Amino acid sequence: MAKLYNLARMTTATTGTGTVTLGVAVAGYLTFANAGVQNGDVLFYGINDGSSSEVGYGTYTSSATTLTRNVIKSTNSNAAISLDGSAQVYVTALAGDGGDLLPSFDHPMRGFDSAVNLQLNASVASNILNVAVKGNNGNDPSTSNPVLAPFRDATAANGDPVWVAITSALSINTNAVGATLGAANGTPFRFWVVLFNNGGTPVLGLVNCTGTGQIFALDEASVRSTSAMSSSATSAGVFYTPNGTTLTNCAFRILGYLEYSGGLTTAGTYSSAPTKLQLFGPGIKKPGEYTGNIAQASTASPTTISGTSWQSSALSVTMSLTAAMNAVEFMWSAAVILGGVGYNAFVTVFRGSTQVGFVAEGVEDTATNAGVRMSFSGNSWLDFPGATSATYTLKGSANHTFVLPAAETQGSITSNAAMTCKEIMG
Numbered sequence: 001m002a003k004l005y006n007l008a009r010m011t012t013a014t015t016g017t018g019t020v021t022l023g024v025a026v027a028g029y030l031t032f033a034n035a036g037v038q039n040g041d042v043l044f045y046g047i048n049d050g051s052s053s054e055v056g057y058g059t060y061t062s063s064a065t066t067l068t069r070n071v072i073k074s075t076n077s078n079a080a081i082s083l084d085g086s087a088q089v090y091v092t093a094l095a096g097d098g099g100d101l102l103p104s105f106d107h108p109m110r111g112f113d114s115a116v117n118l119q120l121n122a123s124v125a126s127n128i129l130n131v132a133v134k135g136n137n138g139n140d141p142s143t144s145n146p147v148l149a150p151f152r153d154a155t156a157a158n159g160d161p162v163w164v165a166i167t168s169a170l171s172i173n174t175n176a177v178g179a180t181l182g183a184a185n186g187t188p189f190r191f192w193v194v195l196f197n198n199g200g201t202p203v204l205g206l207v208n209c210t211g212t213g214q215i216f217a218l219d220e221a222s223v224r225s226t227s228a229m230s231s232s233a234t235s236a237g238v239f240y241t242p243n244g245t246t247l248t249n250c251a252f253r254i255l256g257y258l259e260y261s262g263g264l265t266t267a268g269t270y271s272s273a274p275t276k277l278q279l280f281g282p283g284i285k286k287p288g289e290y291t292g293n294i295a296q297a298s299t300a301s302p303t304t305i306s307g308t309s310w311q312s313s314a315l316s317v318t319m320s321l322t323a324a325m326n327a328v329e330f331m332w333s334a335a336v337i338l339g340g341v342g343y344n345a346f347v348t349v350f351r352g353s354t355q356v357g358f359v360a361e362g363v364e365d366t367a368t369n370a371g372v373r374m375s376f377s378g379n380s381w382l383d384f385p386g387a388t389s390a391t392y393t394l395k396g397s398a399n400h401t402f403v404l405p406a407a408e409t410q411g412s413i414t415s416n417a418a419m420t421c422k423e424i425m426g
Contacts, residue, residue: 004092004093005032005037008032008037009030010025010090012047014087015085017083020047026090033062033065040059042060043067045090049088052076052082053074054071112150113150119134119136119279120255120258122273124270124272141166141168149253153251154223154249154250166202172205177269178232179230180234183208183263185267186262186264188324189267190260191206193206194207196247198247203250204255205226207240210287210325213382215382215424216287216288220251226245226246227241228240257277257278258276259274287425289424290424291425294420296420297317299313310348310350311395315393315418317330317419317420319392321390321423323388324387325426326425328384328422329381329422330357334375334418335417336376348378348394349378349381349393351391382424392421
């Protein structure tokens, strides 16, 4: 993992294009050892030899005072320059494709931040979905193109970020047809891409955070265990890691998510690439968080309802969702006036022709209470419309006539009904 050290600059009598043997410190500078370089450190270096120069990364060996050379940029068409025995070698920061890695891979000058130099790619082959980590130049991670990710310390009492460098190709696939991760046929879904820190080894994971009537949280402040991906990976809320790999109590970070906006004809058979691939970062909501999309409506128009069939009131709310796999939380309240003893009323919410709310029931069982207004409410209920537009309507039914809502028979107060809908990230 490439590191930086201050004021490290030395001479070399090496000739040619091979490993450099370091000499003495250049006047006004320090030897690598005096600057703090340790045996085995990987360094970003520069070499100047008259009119020729190169930069790259290499491994320092203290016993022989040598530095290997992996050239990134040079005046020799980006190949190693041929040294004449009088060059200077120094530790330097590089403007790499990932950049922003100061001062080292394991302790960059960042806290619990988003992953650095990250790109996600998704592809499909033989009905198997593959998700890969890349540097933001589109190439596989390497020592000169690392992807860095910070994790919480696996020890709950510690508050330090633990950085892990991805320096080689890293991916996860669904392994076999049938790995639905809880998705259903023809239903929009979202898979979250996460990265685990398995004792310093990065491991990719996939999880579907939307189950039947439930949204599972992605809590980066906790450690989680995983199951191995296979054709039996069919549960929402389970973290799946590559086939043959299971992890226990490892810290994780959210890297992003992928979506199938129209679902798949057969869940678990990935016949096409995702319709959306999104990196996680500032402004991207986590599962269970409100997206900020809210719609509400109220009405004071009386609706007279009789009979046992569900009948629409004058109250409805249409939601335009940002994504079809998100949920809608709806809350409603209404007032009902019943006509006499033994009259009862039922109120609930429908999405189109589908009942999605629980049923509130009221009954007038004494002559004294006949005609008195009753209040109904149904707070905080979730619906998963599976579409980007949904209309929610308050409906009622009765065994006798009642009014929903209705004007007060005396006084100036008018009864009304109201509904609020909020979109929640799935």
